Amino acid sequence: MARKKTGIEFEGFEEVLARLSKLNGNVKKTTEKALKETHKYITENAKKTIAPHKLTGATEESLVEKPTIEWNGTIATVKTGFNIKDGGLASIFLMYGTPRIKKDQKLYDAFYSARTQKEIDKIQEDIFYEEIRRIDS
Amino acid sequence: MKDLLINTLLTFNYPVILQGSLNKDEAYPDSFFTIWNNDTYDGNHYNNNPINYIWDFDVNFYSIDSNLVNTKLVEAIQKLKKVGFIISGKGHDVASDEPTHTGRGINVLIKEKGE
Numbered sequence: 001m002a003r004k005k006t007g008i009e010f011e012g013f014e015e016v017l018a019r020l021s022k023l024n025g026n027v028k029k030t031t032e033k034a035l036k037e038t039h040k041y042i043t044e045n046a047k048k049t050i051a052p053h054k055l056t057g058a059t060e061e062s063l064v065e066k067p068t069i070e071w072n073g074t075i076a077t078v079k080t081g082f083n084i085k086d087g088g089l090a091s092i093f094l095m096y097g098t099p100r101i102k103k104d105q106k107l108y109d110a111f112y113s114a115r116t117q118k119e120i121d122k123i124q125e126d127i128f129y130e131e132i133r134r135i136d137s
Numbered sequence: 138m139k140d141l142l143i144n145t146l147l148t149f150n151y152p153v154i155l156q157g158s159l160n161k162d163e164a165y166p167d168s169f170f171t172i173w174n175n176d177t178y179d180g181n182h183y184n185n186n187p188i189n190y191i192w193d194f195d196v197n198f199y200s201i202d203s204n205l206v207n208t209k210l211v212e213a214i215q216k217l218k219k220v221g222f223i224i225s226g227k228g229h230d231v232a233s234d235e236p237t238h239t240g241r242g243i244n245v246l247i248k249e250k251g252e
Contacts, residue, residue, distance in 0.1 A: 092230065092231065093232045095231075096197070097234065099154065100160070100161060101234070103195070104154065105175065108175065112175070114176060114178045114191070
């Protein structure tokens with residue numbers, strides 16, 4: 001990595017999006033809110049798992065804490081992870097290991113595990129449904 | 138599924154070892170693959186029981202030849218896809234303990250039918 005790009009991917013997203021649009025909901029704002037919460041969830045978990053590796057603190061400090069939403073047409077994504085330029089090089093050793101060093105599975109899982117993906121899907125889905133309920137009530 | 142992965146990679150005639158398993162004093166082979174099973178989780182369910190499982194692996198290739206690092210991993214992607222592995226993208230750089238070697242890695246998934 002050490003950067004991961006995440007979009008809105010939960011099951012049934014297309015239908016939820018159509019419903020929100022039909023209600024004249026603010027799709028852009030809701031999408032950005034969902035991605036910011038996604039970033040927060042991943043980054044907080046990564047922070048917890050990187051803490052035991054604190055030698056100089058450089059890797060922890062290179063964790064990108066401010067979410068930047070990128071729009072490419074109608075697709076929005078947010079990047080999470082470590083900034084190599086800001087001292088995050090060690091994150092590559094930790095995330096993937098080396099032939100002599102085992103990877104830090106917990107740190108890897110904070111970004112990539114099926115459990116993390118499930119949690120992200122739920123966070124995003126809840127935000128969209130919350131917005132639909134708010135407009136529809 | 139692990140056997141299928143190892144056997145497919147062995148057809149390239151390079152050693153296949155577990156990531157992190159090489160001893161401190163053990164020399165790197167000139168070129169080699171490493172693998173690591175990140176997780177094996179439930180796929181789809183029927184009647185609250187998993188009907189299949191997803192195996193999630195890292196596959197890395199290290200070499201003293203930096204060109205080989207790029208080309209061999211791309212060949213591995215093609216071969217692994219042919220036997221049923223799911224791979225997205227063309228990989229990422231991975232760290233080496235030895236300055237003589239560089240490496241690249243991919244994430245590899247495969248579905249296994251449940252009992």
